[in-house]
Amino acid sequence: MKAYSIKDLLTPDCIGKEVVVNGWVRTFRSNRFIALNDGSTQRNLQCVVDFESFDESILKQINTGAALRISGTMVESMGRGQAVEVQVKELFIHGGADPEVYPIQPKKHTMEFLREQAHLRVRTNTFAAVMRVRSALAFAVHNYFRNHGFYYFHAPIITGSDAEGAGEMFRVTTLDPKNPPLTDEGLVDYGEDFFGKETNLTVSGQLEAEAYAMALGKVYTFGPTFRAENSNTSRHLAEFWMIEPEMAFYDLDDNMDLAEDFIKDILNYILTNCEEDLMFLEKRLLDEEKTKPQAERSSMALIEKLKFITENEFKRVPYTEAIDILRNSKPNKKKKFQFLVNEWGVDLQSEHERYLVEKHFNCPVILYDYPAKIKAFYMRLNEDGKTVGAMDILFPGIGEIVGGSQREERLDVLQKRMEEMEIDEKELWWYTDLRKFGTAKHSGFGLGFERLVQFATGMGNIRDVIPFPRTPQNAEF
Numbered sequence: 001m002k003a004y005s006i007k008d009l010l011t012p013d014c015i016g017k018e019v020v021v022n023g024w025v026r027t028f029r030s031n032r033f034i035a036l037n038d039g040s041t042q043r044n045l046q047c048v049v050d051f052e053s054f055d056e057s058i059l060k061q062i063n064t065g066a067a068l069r070i071s072g073t074m075v076e077s078m079g080r081g082q083a084v085e086v087q088v089k090e091l092f093i094h095g096g097a098d099p100e101v102y103p104i105q106p107k108k109h110t111m112e113f114l115r116e117q118a119h120l121r122v123r124t125n126t127f128a129a130v131m132r133v134r135s136a137l138a139f140a141v142h143n144y145f146r147n148h149g150f151y152y153f154h155a156p157i158i159t160g161s162d163a164e165g166a167g168e169m170f171r172v173t174t175l176d177p178k179n180p181p182l183t184d185e186g187l188v189d190y191g192e193d194f195f196g197k198e199t200n201l202t203v204s205g206q207l208e209a210e211a212y213a214m215a216l217g218k219v220y221t222f223g224p225t226f227r228a229e230n231s232n233t234s235r236h237l238a239e240f241w242m243i244e245p246e247m248a249f250y251d252l253d254d255n256m257d258l259a260e261d262f263i264k265d266i267l268n269y270i271l272t273n274c275e276e277d278l279m280f281l282e283k284r285l286l287d288e289e290k291t292k293p294q295a296e297r298s299s300m301a302l303i304e305k306l307k308f309i310t311e312n313e314f315k316r317v318p319y320t321e322a323i324d325i326l327r328n329s330k331p332n333k334k335k336k337f338q339f340l341v342n343e344w345g346v347d348l349q350s351e352h353e354r355y356l357v358e359k360h361f362n363c364p365v366i367l368y369d370y371p372a373k374i375k376a377f378y379m380r381l382n383e384d385g386k387t388v389g390a391m392d393i394l395f396p397g398i399g400e401i402v403g404g405s406q407r408e409e410r411l412d413v414l415q416k417r418m419e420e421m422e423i424d425e426k427e428l429w430w431y432t433d434l435r436k437f438g439t440a441k442h443s444g445f446g447l448g449f450e451r452l453v454q455f456a457t458g459m460g461n462i463r464d465v466i467p468f469p470r471t472p473q474n475a476e477f
């Protein structure tokens with residue numbers, strides 16, 4: 001008989017059916033009630049065992065974590081907490097889980113402990129909910145772009161150009177670290193390396209996506225990117241997934257419109273399709289908040305917060321205006337900011353971004369037209385000669401979630417900026433080629449997928465929204 005998923009079984013229409021179901025034991029009470037979970041839903045299936053019909057040796061193996069196959073009849077449940085249950089007729093133990101050593105017992109575990117058990121933590125309600133929402137969001141991303149005329153473009157993971165400047169890179173090499181070939185000057189000779197040159201893991205697929213946008217019109221990447229920054233924060237990973245759409249003939253306004261519409265659409269998708277998991281995560285968050293002082297508690301519950309995003313316009317604010325707001329803000333005047341905002345041109349720290357979003361505007365903010373000096377070489381220089389058509393989207397509780405820009409499509413202006421920023425044009429010859437042959441205005445942005453999952457699930461630490469996080473000093477699993 002074909003096995004059912006628990007999700008499909010938990011409906012009154014199933015009453016009377018003979019069923020087979022597989023899953024893992026969450027709890028086993030009174031030698032009689034198994035709570036079985038198979039990952040298809042947050043809810044468990046109650047399986048009722050008549051202990052007199054089963055061997056002691058079998059019953060002993062029904063421990064938290066054990067994998068079972070159960071055959072039986074679906075009946076209406078007399079107990080509270082579930083409408084239906086299975087009356088167990090046959091029971092097969094796929095694999096036991098010794099309660100003396102199985103780490104995921106039915107009690108509260110700390111996030112720190114669970115990170116050390118990343119291979120097992122998805123067997124908890126919290127992580128299963130987060131990972132189902134993550135999967136739904138990934139689907140929604142592809143769905144959105146498919147419905148809006150974009151092509152999915154696979155940017156290379158290994159890159160020969162290190163000029164993007166988005167962050168420190170991880171070197172890719174097959175040279176023997178103990179005995180590398182050396183040049184006449186005594187430096188490592190990467191000419192002898194696998195690719196005949198220095199290569200790294202990519203920090204962004206943008207530059208390559210630009211090449212494809214200039215033929216396919218609208219493309220997007222969705223893949224892993226790598227940054228070797230030593231940032232031990234709750235918002236940084238060394239390996240994270242980024243979504244990078246790139247559109248020919250789009251200016252900065254079109255870019256902002258797309259980013260806002262895209263984010264709203266994918267959040268709406270999970271509001272419609274992940275209700276059960278979001279309700280669970282919301283409750284979890286409310287419980288967690290109860291342990292915090294009043295002032296640190298969020299004024300909105302999770303689902304309300306997501307709806308707030310989908311139903312309200314993002315506030316669009318030029319950098320120059322943001323600087324004025326920050327300069328005159330209370331924390332700046334009272335010297336509460338770690339980095340005081342004194343003059344136009346400074347880069348914004350996350351404390352500033354959070355002030356703007358959480359205190360001043362109280363909604364998502366799109367900051368745009370940043371000083372050229374603090375932004376990448378490829379961003380389009382504005383008429384004023386000192387700002388570029390950049391835009392960052394800032395979210396409450398997260399800070400920067402999107403970074404994007406209109407790209408410099410004018411060859412001469414691009415070359416001048418590359419020179420100023422000491423970027424070797426020879427290395428990026430193919431990128432400047434795009435400005436020589438059929439150049440046109442174009443724009444794009446990068447959305448940090450884990451930061452979005454963090455926002456959508458209310459998880460406080462980015463390490464808890466990716467299956468196996470990579471951070472400084474940590475690449476276990």
Ligand code: 4AD
Pocket residue numbers: 166203204205206227235236237238240242244245400401402403404405444445446447448449450451
């Ligand atoms: O602002 P970033 O560095 O932009 C770029 O890489 C551009 N090339 C994107 C583009 O225009 N196509 O990164 C984009 C986003 C950030 O806003 C943030 O959400 C996320 O990527 N991000 C990280 N997420 C997790 N861990 C890190 N270390 C991250 N660094 C950036």
Ligand code: MG
Pocket residue numbers: 392400402403
């Ligand atoms: Mg950025």
